[in-house]
Amino acid sequence: MKHPKDTKRAEGALGALTASAMALPGLAPAALADGPVEETSWDNEYSYYREDGLRPSKGVPGADNDRMEIHSYQFRVATPVGERSDLTVNGTYESLSGASPWFVLPDPVDGTPIQVMSGSTIDEKRGDMLATGAYYFDQGSINASGGFSIETDYYSGNIGLGAERSFNDKNTTLSIGASASFDWIRPTDCNEFDRICSEDKQSVNAFAGISQILTRHSAIQSTLGFGYSDGFLSDPYKRAYIDSIGSTIRDSRPDDRKQFTWTTKYRHHVSGFNGTAHIDYKLYVDDWGINSHTLDLAWYQSIPWQVQIVPSFRYYSQSQADFYEVLYQTPRNDGNASSDFRLSPYGAITYGLKLTKDVEDWPGHLDWQFALSYERYESDSGLAFQSVDVENPGLVSFRIFAARISVKF
Amino acid sequence: MTETTTRTTTHAAARATTRRSRKAVALLFAAGLLALPGCTVVKPWDRDMLSRQDMAFDADPLETSRRNHVYFSKEATPPGGGAGGGGCGCN
Known part of the structure; x- marks a missing residue:
């Protein structure tokens, strides 16, 4: 068994996949946007993400149980280009450090699963960028996107196309889109730690959505999404314990995956309270046996002095992948093995609070918006819809502080 | 009977x-x-409430991308309007 402290950049791949997720073009159909942006806007956000340390009862006795922290800077620039088109550029630069779950072992005393961490040796930087151009017709629009994500051991590129068409005096909008991404994985220390040295994967995604104005105060959007991935879909930095051989083997997952999502968003402005309700629900199913439910609630309360207070709550529950086990008695016939907590059954809640302040016609006659937010995420097998026999010891809880400054020229 | x-x-x-x-x-x-x-049918001149920033399906794009970023890396579910892809498939 390799020493945990020698495992580097386990979070590298993680960072890359999140980057790719963010960079996926055309996956968020816009509604009620029936023309190009009219003025240039520039958003800047700094965020600090910190995971709770592993609970002592879940980790190796005496080991360092610290986990990841991430400092992240994001920006977004949107500007009109001519009379009928606009351009939006998103970018991220972040610094990741700490430790992440490596594999699970049975406790030598009582056999309960305990999490072995990678050791606090991860120190990674990541950058990504995504550009989207859109052209608007009288009753619709088309858009094209391209983006990339780069870090030491992971490279990803993507392209996408989308279109919208409005009907019914622009009360109804149909949206479709498709994208493709190409990822190259080059894990560090591959020979030293029995990892793959070079792999790749390809993904295609498509969606179709409808947005409908319901009343002067309410609107709804419903979107179906499909994704297909092919190639190396395992985590090169994780391993799974097999009891019959008394050792760990590489994390190994099927080499393709089909994913389906159905997302519905509802917005309702309550004039009497000068507040707006956001209610979002997402159903997810894939052919690895995982299904999940996500409910997002937020209330945007406007108060005097152009201040807005936004409390939010999120509930999430997922089932496990068919091939997932926290500890394997014997190897599976199909060769798959993963003890990754992200494939385990659990539930999670997030609660948050955001404050925004608008300042109009301030220096240079510009319009500014300042925002501060805090979010707390807690996951636990007891929060899952279904009963869970054995909780994965690597489940994560974290908090995020964020500060944003936006300006319109 | x-x-x-x-x-x-x-x-x-x-x-x-x-x-x-x-x-x-x-x-x-x-x-x-x-x-x-x-x-x-809500006519364009009656859409003052619908045009509010907090009525947008994506009211804060940077916040949305950050949340997608975090949740996709910690959960099995891809973000938003479509199915996820790209990345290492670690989740």
Whole structure:
């Protein structure tokens, strides 16, 4: 068994996949946007993400149980280009450090699963960028996107196309889109730690959505999404314990995956309270046996002095992948093995609070918006819809502080 | 006598099924009534509330991308309007 402290950049791949997720073009159909942006806007956000340390009862006795922290800077620039088109550029630069779950072992005393961490040796930087151009017709629009994500051991590129068409005096909008991404994985220390040295994967995604104005105060959007991935879909930095051989083997997952999502968003402005309700629900199913439910609630309360207070709550529950086990008695016939907590059954809640302040016609006659937010995420097998026999010891809880400054020229 | 009882029971079951069906139809109808506002056309000059920033389906794009970023890396579910892809498939 390799020493945990020698495992580097386990979070590298993680960072890359999140980057790719963010960079996926055309996956968020816009509604009620029936023309190009009219003025240039520039958003800047700094965020600090910190995971709770592993609970002592879940980790190796005496080991360092610290986990990841991430400092992240994001920006977004949107500007009109001519009379009928606009351009939006998103970018991220972040610094990741700490430790992440490596594999699970049975406790030598009582056999309960305990999490072995990678050791606090991860120190990674990541950058990504995504550009989207859109052209608007009288009753619709088309858009094209391209983006990339780069870090030491992971490279990803993507392209996408989308279109919208409005009907019914622009009360109804149909949206479709498709994208493709190409990822190259080059894990560090591959020979030293029995990892793959070079792999790749390809993904295609498509969606179709409808947005409908319901009343002067309410609107709804419903979107179906499909994704297909092919190639190396395992985590090169994780391993799974097999009891019959008394050792760990590489994390190994099927080499393709089909994913389906159905997302519905509802917005309702309550004039009497000068507040707006956001209610979002997402159903997810894939052919690895995982299904999940996500409910997002937020209330945007406007108060005097152009201040807005936004409390939010999120509930999430997922089932496990068919091939997932926290500890394997014997190897599976199909060769798959993963003890990754992200494939385990659990539930999670997030609660948050955001404050925004608008300042109009301030220096240079510009319009500014300042925002501060805090979010707390807690996951636990007891929060899952279904009963869970054995909780994965690597489940994560974290908090995020964020500060944003936006300006319109 | 037994046949009569059976027939009575069958009819009762059929009536119960019919009642359930009617209830289902009534519920569907009620749902349809609730959906009727969806057929109302809101003219552009009546969309002042709908044009508010907090009425957008994505009211804070940077926050959305950050959340997608975090949740996709910690959960099995891809973000938003479509299915995820790219990345290492670690989740």
